[in-house]
Amino acid sequence: MQPKTRQMVSYAIMTIVLILAGIFIHKFLHKYSLHEIIEDLDNIPLKNxxxxxxxxxxxxxxxxxxxxxxxxxxxxxxxxxxxxxxxxxxxxxxxxxxxxxxxxxxxxxxxxxxxxxxxxxxxxxxxxxxxxxxxxxxxxxxxxxxxxxxxxxxxxxxxxxxxxxxxxxxxxxxxxxxxxxxxxxxxxxxxxxxxxxxxxxxxxxxxxxxxxxxxxxxxxxxxxxxxxxxxxxxxxxxxxxxxxxxxxxxxxxxxxxxxxxxxxxxxxPAAIPAMIGSILVYRVTYYVLPLLVAACILGISEGYRQRQKFVSYLSYLNRIYIAVIPNLLSVIVFIIGAYMLLGGATPINPARFGFVENVLPLAVVETSHFFGSLTGVGLLIISRGLKLRIDLAYQLTLALLAAGTVFGLLKGAEVETALFAIAIAIAMIPAKGLFDRRSPFFDEVLTKEWLAAVFAIIAIFVWLGFFSYKHVEYRNDLWWTFTVNDEAPRFLRTMVGIFTFSLALLLYKFMLPSKRVQDDTNLSQDEILGIVKKSRDASSYLALLPDKKFLTGNKSSAFIMYGVEGRNFISMGDPVSATEDDDEIEELILNFRKLSRHHGCGAVFYEVGTENIPHYIDAGFRIYKIGEEARVLLDTFSVEGKHWATTRNNINKLEKDGCVMEIVPAERVEEILPRLKEISDDWLENKNTREKRFSLGCFDENYIKLMPVAVVRRGEEILAFANLWLSSGKNEISIDLMRYAEAAPKGVMEFLFVRLMLYAKETGYEYFNLGMAPLSGMDTHSFSPFWNRIAGALFNHGERFYNFKGLRSYKDKFNPQWKPKYIAVESFFALPSALRGVAALISGGTGGIFGK
Structure with missing residues (x-):
C-alpha cells in the first residue's frame, strides 16, 4: 500500500470514528438546549x-x-x-x-x-x-x-x-x-x-x-x-x-x-446537560491547563538549556521571545478565529437584543453576521502562517482582526469579541519584526493537515447551529427570511457562504500545478568543496559526486545533499556544516521536509548519527537504527602483540617483495589517473559488479582529482589505490574506493589498510573511519521495536543476501569504537519505501538492486 493510500485510509477511519461518535452525542443532546448546558456549567461550585x-x-x-x-x-x-x-x-x-x-x-x-x-x-x-x-x-x-x-x-x-x-x-x-x-x-x-x-x-x-x-x-x-x-x-x-x-x-x-x-x-437523560458542563470543566482542568503550563515551562527550560549560546541575559530573553511568540500568537489567533466562527451559530445575547433591534439597520446586522463568520474561517487558516513567521500572514491577521472587531460590534454588540481582537492586535504590533519570511504563502499554509483542522471546526459550527436552532421548523422560504428576530435563516445563509468559501479553497489547493524538482543551491563546486573541507565528518566528501542535489541554508555555510527516488527525497547523512551552527542545521532539516512535501513526496535522512536526533524528532521524523559505524581510535592503535601476528607477517612479506604505500596529493592525482582507471575497470570486471553511487563513491575522474589518493607501488607499478577523505581539524580520516589490480599480491588491501592507519596516527588524526556495518548492533530484547527485531533476524540469518556478520567481524578485529547510525523517516509505514529508495539510489536504479 502506497504512503498516500495509507494516509487516506487512516484519515477515513478517524473520520468514521468521529462521525459515529458525533451521531451518539447528537442523539444524547437532541432534547436539551444550549442555554441549559451553559446554566449548569455556571452552577458547578467554586470549591469543587x-x-x-x-x-x-x-x-x-x-x-x-x-x-x-x-x-x-x-x-x-x-x-x-x-x-x-x-x-x-x-x-x-x-x-x-x-x-x-x-x-x-x-x-x-x-x-x-x-x-x-x-x-x-x-x-x-x-x-x-x-x-x-x-x-x-x-x-x-x-x-x-x-x-x-x-x-x-x-x-x-x-x-x-x-x-x-x-x-x-x-x-x-x-x-x-x-x-x-x-x-x-x-x-x-x-x-x-x-x-x-x-x-x-x-x-x-x-x-x-x-x-x-x-x-x-x-x-x-x-x-x-x-x-x-x-x-x-x-x-x-x-x-x-x-x-x-x-x-x-x-x-x-x-x-x-x-x-x-x-x-x-x-x-x-435528566443529568446530561449538567454532565456536559462538568466534562467541559474537566477537559480544561485536566488537558488544557497542564498543556499551557507545560508549554511555558518548555519554552523557559529550553531557553535556559541554551543559555551558554547567548552573549547576555538580554539576548537570552530575546531568544525565548523569538521562539515562543510566533507559536503563541498562532494558537491565540486560531482560538479567536474559532470563537468568531462559532459565534455565527449561536443566538444573540438576550441582554443586547434591544440594541440590535432598535439601533442597527437589518442590512448591517445580516452583512456583519455573514462576514464575521467568514473572518473567523480566515483567521483559522492564516494562524498557521503566523507559526511559520510569514510576513503576509502577519499583515492579513491584523486586517482580519480589525474586520472581526467591526463585524462583532455590528452583528450583536459583541464587546468581548472586539476587546479580545483589539488586545491581540496590540500584542502583535511589537512583534512585527519576527514575521520576516517571504515564502509561497498558500503552498505552506494550505496543507492537508491544517485544512483538516479547519474543516473540523467548521463541522462543529454546523452541528452547533442546528443544535441551537433545533426548535425552528425548517421550510424552503426560511432561506429568504430577513428579520432581526429570525436568527436561524441567518445561520443557514452563513453556513452556505462558509461551504462555498471552503470549496473554493479546496479547488485552489488541488488545482495548484506540481513543481519540478530543481537543484536548490546557489553554491559553486568550489564553495561546496570549501564547506566539505571544514566539516568534521569525513563522509561529507560524498557531496562532490555528480549524483547529488543540494539544499542550502540562509547563511550558505551548510547544505543537505540529497537524491530523489520515486516519492522520496533522500538526504545522504546529516546536514553538512562548516560552522556546526545548531540553529542553521535545525532550519535545514525543517526546510528539507517542507521541500519534499511541496513536491508531494516524503523526506528521508539516511545514515545519520546521534548528534541531530532531537532536531529530527522535533521535525516530526521517526528514528530507526540501521547499523553501526566503526571508528578506530588511532592513539591506541598498534599492530604489536599476538593478535596481529598474521597481519605483521603479511606486511613484512609484501615489503620484502618491494611494496610500499605512498600518499599522492590531490594536485598530482591527474598524473596517475589513467593507471587508476585501468585498475578500477579491471576490478569491476573481476568482481562482476558495477559502480555504486550515492552513499559510496564511484570512479569519476573529476571526483577522484579533488582529494589525495593512497597507492601501493611495487617499483614504478601501481598495484592498488584508495582515495582519502580528510575531515577538518584532523578529527577523522576515511577511505572511499578501495581497488586493486589482478596482478596485485594477496593481502595487498590489508597492507594498504594498516599502513594508512599508521600514517594517520603519525600525522595526528584522531580516528580512522572504517564505515558502517549494516544492521549490526541491533537490540532485540522483549521491549525492542518491531523494526529492531526484523533487522536483527536479517543480520543473524541473512547471509544469502549480504555478508552482514562477516563485515562486522572483519571490522571488529581492528578494535573500533562502534557508533550507531539511523534512518529518519516520516512514519514507520514509510520505512519500506525509504529503504527501497536508498537501495535504488546506491545501485543506480531499481534494476541495479537485483542485478549487475
Whole structure:
C-alpha cells in the first residue's frame, strides 16, 4: 500500500470514528438546549473546581513515578527535579495530542539524552512507561468493575457479557503479567537475543502505580459531576475507565468525543446537560491547563538549556521571545478565529437584543453576521502562517482582526469579541519584526493537515447551529427570511457562504500545478568543496559526486545533499556544516521536509548519527537504527602483540617483495589517473559488479582529482589505490574506493589498510573511519521495536543476501569504537519505501538492486 493510500485510509477511519461518535452525542443532546448546558456549567461550585485542580496536580505529580520506575528498571539514577520535569512535559503534551509514543518519546529523548542516557535506554523507558500506563488501565478498570455495584449497560452500547466478567478478565491479564515475572526471573533467549524482564516487585509496583494514577484522574471529573447525579466513586471509576479505554483505542487526542459519548451513555437523560458542563470543566482542568503550563515551562527550560549560546541575559530573553511568540500568537489567533466562527451559530445575547433591534439597520446586522463568520474561517487558516513567521500572514491577521472587531460590534454588540481582537492586535504590533519570511504563502499554509483542522471546526459550527436552532421548523422560504428576530435563516445563509468559501479553497489547493524538482543551491563546486573541507565528518566528501542535489541554508555555510527516488527525497547523512551552527542545521532539516512535501513526496535522512536526533524528532521524523559505524581510535592503535601476528607477517612479506604505500596529493592525482582507471575497470570486471553511487563513491575522474589518493607501488607499478577523505581539524580520516589490480599480491588491501592507519596516527588524526556495518548492533530484547527485531533476524540469518556478520567481524578485529547510525523517516509505514529508495539510489536504479 502506497504512503498516500495509507494516509487516506487512516484519515477515513478517524473520520468514521468521529462521525459515529458525533451521531451518539447528537442523539444524547437532541432534547436539551444550549442555554441549559451553559446554566449548569455556571452552577458547578467554586470549591469543587478548586478540588478538581488539586486532584489534577496530584495526578500529574504521581504520574512521574512512571519515569522513576523506568529508571529503576534501567539501573539508572537521576536527580528528582530532572525526572519530574521530563515526565510532566511528556505527559502534558502526549495527553493532549493522544497518548502517542512520538509526543512523549521526543521530549524524553531531548532531556534524558542530555543527561547521559543512550537512545536505546530512552526507547526502553518509553516502552516501560507505556506498559505501566496500560497495566494501570487493567488494574483500575478491572478492580472498579468487580468491586462496584452492578453497572447497567446502556442500550446504545451493546455487549454480550457483563461488565463484572470484563473486570475479572482485566484483572486476570494484570495478574498474568505479574506471575510471568515471578516464574521467569532469569534472562532468557528469544530468537538469539537476551530478554530481561522487570523483577516481580517492580512489576507489582508498576501495576499499583498505574492504578492509583488512573483513580486520581477519575477523581478530577468525579468532584465536578452535579449533585443530583447519585453515583458512588467506585462505580464511577468503572464507567470512567471504560470510557477512557475506548477513547485510548480510538487514538484521537485525549479520546475527544469518544470519551464523552461512552461516558454520557451511562447517565440518566435528566443529568446530561449538567454532565456536559462538568466534562467541559474537566477537559480544561485536566488537558488544557497542564498543556499551557507545560508549554511555558518548555519554552523557559529550553531557553535556559541554551543559555551558554547567548552573549547576555538580554539576548537570552530575546531568544525565548523569538521562539515562543510566533507559536503563541498562532494558537491565540486560531482560538479567536474559532470563537468568531462559532459565534455565527449561536443566538444573540438576550441582554443586547434591544440594541440590535432598535439601533442597527437589518442590512448591517445580516452583512456583519455573514462576514464575521467568514473572518473567523480566515483567521483559522492564516494562524498557521503566523507559526511559520510569514510576513503576509502577519499583515492579513491584523486586517482580519480589525474586520472581526467591526463585524462583532455590528452583528450583536459583541464587546468581548472586539476587546479580545483589539488586545491581540496590540500584542502583535511589537512583534512585527519576527514575521520576516517571504515564502509561497498558500503552498505552506494550505496543507492537508491544517485544512483538516479547519474543516473540523467548521463541522462543529454546523452541528452547533442546528443544535441551537433545533426548535425552528425548517421550510424552503426560511432561506429568504430577513428579520432581526429570525436568527436561524441567518445561520443557514452563513453556513452556505462558509461551504462555498471552503470549496473554493479546496479547488485552489488541488488545482495548484506540481513543481519540478530543481537543484536548490546557489553554491559553486568550489564553495561546496570549501564547506566539505571544514566539516568534521569525513563522509561529507560524498557531496562532490555528480549524483547529488543540494539544499542550502540562509547563511550558505551548510547544505543537505540529497537524491530523489520515486516519492522520496533522500538526504545522504546529516546536514553538512562548516560552522556546526545548531540553529542553521535545525532550519535545514525543517526546510528539507517542507521541500519534499511541496513536491508531494516524503523526506528521508539516511545514515545519520546521534548528534541531530532531537532536531529530527522535533521535525516530526521517526528514528530507526540501521547499523553501526566503526571508528578506530588511532592513539591506541598498534599492530604489536599476538593478535596481529598474521597481519605483521603479511606486511613484512609484501615489503620484502618491494611494496610500499605512498600518499599522492590531490594536485598530482591527474598524473596517475589513467593507471587508476585501468585498475578500477579491471576490478569491476573481476568482481562482476558495477559502480555504486550515492552513499559510496564511484570512479569519476573529476571526483577522484579533488582529494589525495593512497597507492601501493611495487617499483614504478601501481598495484592498488584508495582515495582519502580528510575531515577538518584532523578529527577523522576515511577511505572511499578501495581497488586493486589482478596482478596485485594477496593481502595487498590489508597492507594498504594498516599502513594508512599508521600514517594517520603519525600525522595526528584522531580516528580512522572504517564505515558502517549494516544492521549490526541491533537490540532485540522483549521491549525492542518491531523494526529492531526484523533487522536483527536479517543480520543473524541473512547471509544469502549480504555478508552482514562477516563485515562486522572483519571490522571488529581492528578494535573500533562502534557508533550507531539511523534512518529518519516520516512514519514507520514509510520505512519500506525509504529503504527501497536508498537501495535504488546506491545501485543506480531499481534494476541495479537485483542485478549487475
Amino acid at each position: 473546581k478548586i478540588l478538581a485542580l488539586v486532584f489534577m496536580a496530584a495526578n500529574y505529580l504521581f504520574m512521574t513515578t512512571y519515569d522513576f520506575l523506568g529508571l529503576r528498571y534501567l539501573g539508572k539514577k537521576l536527580a528528582a527535579k530532572k525526572v519530574v520535569l521530563a515526565s510532566f512535559l511528556s505527559y502534558a503534551f502526549s495527553n493532549s495530542v493522544g497518548l502517542s509514543i512520538l509526543a512523549s518519546g521526543s521530549l524524553r529523548y531531548r532531556y534524558y539524552a542530555s543527561w547521559g542516557l543512550s537512545f536505546s535506554e530512552i526507547t526502553k523507558m518509553v516502552i516501560f512507561t507505556s506498559a505501566t500506563l496500560w497495566l494501570g488501565v487493567l488494574a483500575a478498570a478491572g478492580g472498579a468493575l468487580v468491586l462496584a455495584p452492578m453497572i447497567d449497560m446502556p442500550d446504545q452500547l451493546h455487549m454480550y457479557f457483563s461488565l463484572h466478567a470484563l473486570g475479572v478478565l482485566l484483572l486476570m491479564i494484570a495478574a498474568a503479567y505479574y506471575f510471568m515475572l515471578v516464574f521467569v526471573q532469569k534472562p532468557f533467549n528469544l530468537l538469539g537475543q537476551t530478554i530481561t524482564l522487570p523483577s516481580p516487585m517492580l512489576g507489582l509496583t508498576q501495576i499499583a502505580a498505574g492504578a492509583i494514577e488512573w483513580v486520581l484522574a477519575a477523581a478530577v471529573l468525579y468532584v465536578l459531576i452535579p449533585a443530583q447525579v447519585q453515583i458512588g466513586f467506585v462505580q464511577f471509576v468503572g464507567i470512567f475507565m471504560l470510557a477512557q479505554t475506548i477513547g485510548l483505542v480510538s487514538n484521537l487526542p485525549g479520546g475527544v468525543v469518544v470519551f464523552e459519548t461512552v461516558l454520557l451513555a451511562f447517565f440518566p
